[in-house]
Amino acid sequence: MIQTELLTRCYGLLTAVDALSLRAEPGQVLGLLGPNGAGKSTAMRMIAGFLAPTSGTALVCGHDIRKEPLKAKRALGYLPEGAPSYDEMTVREFLEFIARIRGLGADVAHRRFDEVIARLQLEEVLEQSIGTLSKGLRRRVGLAQAILHDPPVLMLDEPTDGLDPNQKQAVRSLIDAMARERTILISTHLLEEVHALCNRVAIIANGRLLADATPAELEQRSRYHGAVSFSAAGSDVSRQMLERLPQVAAVEVDPLDGRVTVFPRPGQPILDEVLALLRTQGLEVSEIQLERGRLDEVFRQITTSPNLGGRA
């Protein structure tokens, strides 16, 4: 479990993290989502014990990071941003160092070592020095380091940043596989990642928590939620008729490909009505889609509302 209580961090006059209160339970993958410079990394660095909070605190598995920092660190696996590691060491030596500093017994260390190496497919580079590895492999070494002691709480700072699509997929399925009994906190600025991984999202900007919800709940806040979009020949004609439907709030036509999007009034399903209308008009619909809502639109709407001030 991770819990932050009014966690705050100031750099001089700048407040990087502002009274952040979050809670993530076992089985949850909580995504910290925010624009660059929102305070995601600073918040994680405080929870991990690298930075001291200016005020407030955080609990990792019930251990206060101010009062019992070593116990909190033992319960936590942490992948810092950019996955720093000792370049001159080989992968094997680096992981052995991590096992020693975490005080794993010889047999436990041995078993976990084999498991982690197999899971992250590092067998072939075990004897290579980390400085010679590609970005994707370095990230995997960083992940191996974070999960070596089988921690109940895992915190990953931009785990897929800079990876190619295949590597991203591999890292995501790894996180997915580990999520069942663990508490996982990841930070990201990729919306697709939230869809793929998280069962809860905390949106922060300028150090403040702006939303804490499931991805589906966030999608419902989008004006695209429940909207119907379709491509059809001669859709110009149907536009006025669609606008006349009582449940419809607006109709937009994409000037480039002529795709029509029909927005509902809040809470009014419109798919049946739109379909019926299209059928009676005898339009040739090549494709039609019921929109779930667009996270990018919600994200933009939340993180750029005017009361937030300039920094973003």
Add this chain to the structure above:
Amino acid sequence: MNGMLAVLRRELYSYFITPVAYVFLVIFLVLAGVLTFYAGGFYERQLADLQPFFDMHPWLYLVLVPAVAMPMWAEESKSGTLELLLTLPVSLTQAMLGKFLAAWLFIGVALVLTFPIWITVNYLGNPDNGVILAGYLGSWLMAGAYLAIGACMSAATRSQIIAFVMTAAVCFLLLLAGQPQVLDFFQEAISPRWLNAIGHLSISRHADAIARGVLDLRDLLYFVASIVGWLTAGVLLLDWKRIR
């Protein structure tokens, strides 16, 4: 304890895996030999002891110890591994001790490798080997004090060059403070009590006794207190950087 030993092992390992360690050892051994014979007048003195050898150590360490100490923390902050290290279950004190002990052991190895000069002096005459052993131990302790200064300076900056220069400067000041020329210069300005106090703070005053092979409790205390003091300052500095 686990944490400290793990850090110690890793540091020692990283000393010996890079060529820097071997370059350092060679330079140290060559300089120690050359300075003893040419600057120290090892033959000309016609005495079977290693005083000229130990006399050179404060000056030799002035250049070489800062080089050993400079990557200690500066390298970690520069490459970002500091974030990794400080989020592992190891306290700042344990990490500092592990790093310091590794560097100190490394310098110990360098000192042990000067054994040919000990063989030489035993071949040429009958020196008091107890005095020589005391000299070695004292010299190692003095190297520890230099290293602790270097550890603190390395914690203060991300730049190894700055760490090197600051360490060398502080060590140089502490060496100079005890030189008679410097003390004489200030004789008019400061009261004799303060002058004496400054003299006692200096490395050279305590190093002289060590070179003669005299292990006085006060000199030992001076070096141990220096090590503890500078390492504590380094830990406080690192902790302050977390809060700042």
